[in-house]
Amino acid sequence: MESIQILDAKKHVGETVQIGAWVANKRSSGKIAFLQLRDGTAYFQGIVVKSEVGEEVFQLAKNLNQETAVLVTGEIREDSRSKFGYEIGISGLEVVGESHDYPITPKEHGTDFLMDHRHLWLRSSKQHAIMQIRNEIIRATYEFFNKNGFIKIDPPILTGSAPEGTTDLFETNYFDQKAYLSQSGQLYMEAAAMAFGKVFSFGPTFRAEKSKTRRHLIEFWMIEPEMAFMHQEESLEVQEQYVAFLVQNVLDNCDYALDVLGRDREVLKKYTKLPFPRISYDDAVELLQKNGFDDIQWGDDFGSPHETFIANSFDQPVFILNYPKAIKPFYMKPHPTREDVVICADMIAPEGYGEIIGGSERAIDHEYLLEQIRAHGLDENEYSWYLDLRKYGSVPHTGFGLGLERTVTWLSGIEHVRESIPFPRLLNRIYP
Numbered sequence: 001m002e003s004i005q006i007l008d009a010k011k012h013v014g015e016t017v018q019i020g021a022w023v024a025n026k027r028s029s030g031k032i033a034f035l036q037l038r039d040g041t042a043y044f045q046g047i048v049v050k051s052e053v054g055e056e057v058f059q060l061a062k063n064l065n066q067e068t069a070v071l072v073t074g075e076i077r078e079d080s081r082s083k084f085g086y087e088i089g090i091s092g093l094e095v096v097g098e099s100h101d102y103p104i105t106p107k108e109h110g111t112d113f114l115m116d117h118r119h120l121w122l123r124s125s126k127q128h129a130i131m132q133i134r135n136e137i138i139r140a141t142y143e144f145f146n147k148n149g150f151i152k153i154d155p156p157i158l159t160g161s162a163p164e165g166t167t168d169l170f171e172t173n174y175f176d177q178k179a180y181l182s183q184s185g186q187l188y189m190e191a192a193a194m195a196f197g198k199v200f201s202f203g204p205t206f207r208a209e210k211s212k213t214r215r216h217l218i219e220f221w222m223i224e225p226e227m228a229f230m231h232q233e234e235s236l237e238v239q240e241q242y243v244a245f246l247v248q249n250v251l252d253n254c255d256y257a258l259d260v261l262g263r264d265r266e267v268l269k270k271y272t273k274l275p276f277p278r279i280s281y282d283d284a285v286e287l288l289q290k291n292g293f294d295d296i297q298w299g300d301d302f303g304s305p306h307e308t309f310i311a312n313s314f315d316q317p318v319f320i321l322n323y324p325k326a327i328k329p330f331y332m333k334p335h336p337t338r339e340d341v342v343i344c345a346d347m348i349a350p351e352g353y354g355e356i357i358g359g360s361e362r363a364i365d366h367e368y369l370l371e372q373i374r375a376h377g378l379d380e381n382e383y384s385w386y387l388d389l390r391k392y393g394s395v396p397h398t399g400f401g402l403g404l405e406r407t408v409t410w411l412s413g414i415e416h417v418r419e420s421i422p423f424p425r426l427l428n429r430i431y432p
């Protein structure tokens, strides 16, 4: 007898198969029991009829608790009444792992309770759907960069540098030296771009940020492409093509998850249209000031109400171009005719989801970078390897970083970034 996954039930109609699953829910009468079965690929119904299986198996089925692990055997049938379309007529039932007093019941629970039980909460259908979207974004990311001639490079996680500023570093001991958990692999990716042309990384990054918002994680995953012989305009095209590709693949391959999450496909479809709008930082400040945001001055960084207002002025993700030099990291390319801004862009997601990409063209002049490293209070000895890149065949290059969890949160249409990663690390939480 073949063991199958629930998702493949449609290929086995009329066959008798075995499935390992958990009992998500159950209802029964004197003669028939309906088991809601979950195996991680999908949910479907198992039907146990007393007159077919006999008293012993029927009593076993009737007394199953939520989250009991079972091996069921039976015939796959079409089931036109369910959205999934198939069910199993159970003929054999074996309990593999018992479950008593499962803490997460079908009633409503508070967020703190659910977060304390994250190891179990992951089993619920909404979390399952979000992880499927996350998985699809990961899969499509590899597809996009592989088919566009990028090579995946893994930068180190223990580092001696602070690309995004020294305020939110996680410090650790590296034998008798100080080290930091990586904030961004970018500087290493610049070295990789000089070695291999077009590269991308995909790995965990850490920010000891004291931010407690619905967009901030302490540990998150970032995709960082870096491209040699490329200026910013062309990078913006790569960025919008990449994001539109992610949206299209979620639309194509995550039907079930989008249904569970109630995500409107018509809304998502708008994000596959290219190009995405672009607005300069200068114009964005003016737009905000004209619309009653008297708290914002040229030179300020945008907060989330500002980003949301700018995003709502467009129907698609929007690039904000060329921010003030003073609020951006040391490595960004200076503007050719203006002292006060750098060649960079953030991509702001629609619907209030905030910044999903930060990127820039990189400064390539050795003297300029050395000056910036000093001006930012960084130790130039730690950056001498980075400065070497500007000594030996320095070329125009540009790159960006996309935050995986913010993108998952946005495409899933959920409220808070904490549900977009299996085990979130938050300001007040490192359990479970």
Ligand code: 4AD
Binding pocket: 163, 164, 183, 184, 185, 186, 207, 209, 215, 216, 217, 218, 220, 222, 224, 225, 355, 356, 357, 358, 359, 360, 399, 400, 401, 402, 403, 404, 405, 406
């Ligand atoms: O804008 P950021 O800080 O840019 C960099 O790290 C660059 N070195 C990237 C590059 O050019 N290679 O971070 C990039 C993205 C943000 O747009 C956001 O999506 C995500 O990473 N991000 C976070 N996501 C969750 N929680 C946090 N605390 C995040 N900080 C940044």
Ligand code: MG
Binding pocket: 346, 355, 357, 358
């Ligand atoms: Mg940023």
